Amino acid sequence: MLRNKRSETWIAAALVAPFLAIYGLVFIYPTIKLFMISFTDAPLIGSGAYVGFENYTRLWGERRFNVALWNTAYFVILTVVPGTFAAFAIALGINRLAGRLQTFVLALFFLPYILPVSVVYLVWDWTLNFQFGIAMHIFDMLGMNRVPVFKSTTWFMPAVAFITIWWTAGFSILLFLAGLRAIPAEIYEAAALDNARRWATFRRITWPLMWPVTALVLTIQLILQLKIFDQVYLFQQVDDPTITLFSFTTSSSVHFNPTRAAARRRRQSCYF
Amino acid sequence: MTPATAQRLNMAGLAITLTTVLFAVLWAFPLYWGVVSSLKPEDEVVRPYIELWPDTFTISHYVFALTQTQIGTWYLNSIATALAITVLTVSSSLLCGYAISQLEFRFRRPLWWLILASFMVPMQTMIVNHFELVASLGLLNTWAGIVLPQLIHPVIIIVYKQFFDGVPKDFREAAVMDNASEWRILTRVYMPMNWGVTTALAIVTFIWSWNAFLWPFLAVTQTDMMTITVGITQVNDAFGVYYARQLSAAVLAGLPVAIAYLVFQRRVTEAITLSAGIKG
Numbered sequence: 001m002l003r004n005k006r007s008e009t010w011i012a013a014a015l016v017a018p019f020l021a022i023y024g025l026v027f028i029y030p031t032i033k034l035f036m037i038s039f040t041d042a043p044l045i046g047s048g049a050y051v052g053f054e055n056y057t058r059l060w061g062e063r064r065f066n067v068a069l070w071n072t073a074y075f076v077i078l079t080v081v082p083g084t085f086a087a088f089a090i091a092l093g094i095n096r097l098a099g100r101l102q103t104f105v106l107a108l109f110f111l112p113y114i115l116p117v118s119v120v121y122l123v124w125d126w127t128l129n130f131q132f133g134i135a136m137h138i139f140d141m142l143g144m145n146r147v148p149v150f151k152s153t154t155w156f157m158p159a160v161a162f163i164t165i166w167w168t169a170g171f172s173i174l175l176f177l178a179g180l181r182a183i184p185a186e187i188y189e190a191a192a193l194d195n196a197r198r199w200a201t202f203r204r205i206t207w208p209l210m211w212p213v214t215a216l217v218l219t220i221q222l223i224l225q226l227k228i229f230d231q232v233y234l235f236q237q238v239d240d241p242t243i244t245l246f247s248f249t250t251s252s253s254v255h256f257n258p259t260r261a262a263a264r265r266r267r268q269s270c271y272f
Numbered sequence: 273m274t275p276a277t278a279q280r281l282n283m284a285g286l287a288i289t290l291t292t293v294l295f296a297v298l299w300a301f302p303l304y305w306g307v308v309s310s311l312k313p314e315d316e317v318v319r320p321y322i323e324l325w326p327d328t329f330t331i332s333h334y335v336f337a338l339t340q341t342q343i344g345t346w347y348l349n350s351i352a353t354a355l356a357i358t359v360l361t362v363s364s365s366l367l368c369g370y371a372i373s374q375l376e377f378r379f380r381r382p383l384w385w386l387i388l389a390s391f392m393v394p395m396q397t398m399i400v401n402h403f404e405l406v407a408s409l410g411l412l413n414t415w416a417g418i419v420l421p422q423l424i425h426p427v428i429i430i431v432y433k434q435f436f437d438g439v440p441k442d443f444r445e446a447a448v449m450d451n452a453s454e455w456r457i458l459t460r461v462y463m464p465m466n467w468g469v470t471t472a473l474a475i476v477t478f479i480w481s482w483n484a485f486l487w488p489f490l491a492v493t494q495t496d497m498m499t500i501t502v503g504i505t506q507v508n509d510a511f512g513v514y515y516a517r518q519l520s521a522a523v524l525a526g527l528p529v530a531i532a533y534l535v536f537q538r539r540v541t542e543a544i545t546l547s548a549g550i551k552g
Contacts, residue, residue, distance in 0.1 A: 011454045012377035019368035020383075022360070022423045027390055030401035093292030096285065105293060107537065108300040114533040114540070115303075115526045116483040116501040122522035123306040126515060132318045134305055166299070171544065178545050198284065220548065230485045234505060 071157070075228055078161035080221045087169045088214065091176030092206075106173070113170030121234040124163050125150070150235045160231050167231075168224070172217045179213030180206070310334075310519035317516045333520035343524060345496050346503040353418045353488070353499060354481035361425050362474050369432025370458055374444065384433075390426045403490055413497045418488050422481055427547040428473050435469050436462060472543035475536050479529050500525045 094106055112120065128135050130148040139146050149159045183206065191201045309317050310333055312326040337343050371377070372384055402421040411417030439462065447457045463470070488499045489506075498506065504521040533540050 008375050008454075009377045012371045012375040012380075015367040015371040015375070016383065018360075018364040019429070022364060022420075023386075023390075025405070026402070026421050027398075027424050028386075030398045030405060034398055034401050090292070090295070093288060093295070096289060097292065101293070103537065105296040106541075107534065108296040110541070111300060111303060111530065111533070114479060114483075114529050116529065117485045118501045118505045119522045119526040121505060122518055123302050126306060126309065126519055127302045129515070132320075132515065134322060137322060166302075171548070174541055174545055175548055216548075 072226065072228065074157055075161055075232075076222065076225045078158060079164050079225045080218060082161075083165040083169060084172060084214065084217050084221055086165060087172035087217065088176050088210070090169065091173045091180060092202075094173065095177060095180045106177070109173055110170035112167050115167075117167070117230040118234065120163065120167050121231065124166075125235070128159065156235070160235050163235075164225070164228070164231055168221075172221065175213060175217050175220075176210070179210050183209050306519050307523055310516050310523050312516055314514060314516050333514075333517045334524070336517060337521050337524060341521070342495060342498075342503065343500065343521060346498055346500040347524075349415065349418075349497060350482055350499040350501070353415050353422075354478050356415065356419045357422050357481040358474050358477045360419070361423050361428060361477050362470065364423075365425070365428040365473075366432055366463075366470065367458075369429045370436055370462065372429070373433045373436035374462075375454075387426050387429055390424065399486065399490065402487070406491060411491075413492050413494050415497075417491045418497075418499065421487055421491075422484060425477065425480075428477065431469065431473060431546055432466075435466055439465060468539070469543075469546075471536075472539040472546070475532060475540055476543040476547070479532060479540070482529050 090109055094102060094109070097105055127133050128149045130136065130146060130151075136146050147155055149155045187205055187209075188201065191205055196204070308324065308326060311329055311331065312323075313328050313330050313332070316323070316327055372380060372387075398421075406412055406417045406420060409417075411420065443461055444457065447461050452460070482499075483501060484499070485501050489502045492498050492502065495503065495506070504518070504525050
């Protein structure tokens with residue numbers, strides 16, 4: 001094939017230039033800087049002297065860091081596995097439906113995922129409102145005492161985890177559906193000819209064939225939930241017991257307290 | 273299979289279907305409840321029993337939100353920044369993906385690896401650096417400041433690259449034979465082929481940008497520069513709590529993306545599956 005090497009390089013450079021300009025400014029430059037700075041004692045804004053790995057080692061001793069680490073781990077346990085399997089079960093249910101009904105049901109499950117976190121926050125803050133929330137009627141019906149969900153340290157994390165699953169399940173459902181549709185129908189026909197029961201079909205065919213997708217969803221969920229910040233920040237009404245790793249790293253930029261800036265720089269380094 | 277077992281299986285199947293539908297309705301109920309509550313007068317909202325439909329139907333909270341609050345300004349901020357992010361991200365990614373896929377140039381492979389590598393770094397880890405960067409450029413509390421750090425979506429380049437890789441080489445050779453310039457090949461041959469992909473990616477980029485919370489929340493401190501997702505959580509009424517009013521603001525904030533999703537349902541799900549398949 002005929003090619004003009006020289007001019008092609010120039011054209012390529014021109015085509016790549018806009019992206020590279022943005023990328024260099026917003027990604028490469030901050031990455032290098034972040035890495036370098038995690039070895040110094042710089043305050044939040046500005047530069048500092050080289051201190052080696054001290055930031056990393058001191059980080060482990062800081063109480064708030066440990067609390068944050070545990071809270072994040074707790075949150076991950078509450079969301080990742082239950083969320084993935086709930087989504088799988090829902091996807092199995094949706095996959096049985098057909099036509100308009102399927103589109104409609106999928107839309108109902110998917111709609112929360114498309115909404116901004118602040119809308120999710122306001123809707124659930126209202127639903128779980130201590131005085132007037134509709135969910136509190138369920139507590140009443142069960143004869144339990146009402147709980148101010150977001151003010152109680154025991155209820156806070158499970159509640160936010162539940163809301164997070166509600167919010168993000170649509171995405172996982174979509175992936176599971178794509179996986180389920182990729183399983184050839186002949187396999188199920190063969191199983192039906194062999195008089196396989198519903199459960200046996202699921203156990204022996206669907207589950208093993210879906211395992212790669214399940215692993216994928218689990219991984220994506222894990223990465224996503226480790227970065228948890230938005231929901232926890234919005235629902236948060238009591239500070240200390242509910243901080244997570246990420247809110248910990250950013251509490252710096254939110255409050256701007258210059259005296260503790262060095263400590264924050266250390267926190268930032270915990271992501272490496 | 274005897275007719276009896278077939279019937280039993282069908283009954284079980286019907287039960288599963290019904291459960292799924294019922295569960296779906298229950299799932300979406302909080303959204304319905306939020307919308308319905310926002311259409312009730314404030315005194316009806318706080319009644320101690322459940323009313324699934326307003327006694328007195330009112331849009332006064334919406335009128336209030338649109339006329340008495342800064343929601344209009346926030347809308348404008350959200351629309352302007354989300355549109356800018358969408359246009360800039362999609363167009364720069366399209367060009368870059370095309371070059372990597374179709375052209376031979378010196379740093380092609382390193383560039384591709386760099387893009388793949390940037391997947392691994394969660395954007396949030398850089399948020400403080402982004403803050404410093406934007407602050408040092410004097411862009412805090414501006415549209416440009418909100419837009420800038422949100423322009424990196426490596427997924428989109430990767431989707432484009434894979435799409436262009438899948439186009440048969442014959443198209444390109446025919447165009448080169450006809451002495452078409454590179455620009456003409458891109459705009460007349462390749463782009464018309466991928467309008468579907470482009471619209472899908474543009475819609476999801478718009479939804480992502482509209483929904484962005486953390487960065488706009490950090491980059492803006494003046495209420496008149498906030499995007500709508502930040503604004504509705506940061507500004508409360510000074511005198512007491514108005515539940516229905518707050519909910520009407522939430523509905524207004526969620527409406528554009530909800531409509532975008534319902535109208536372009538197929539495209540949105542397609543683009544999200546596409547980008548996730550690569551992420552994995």
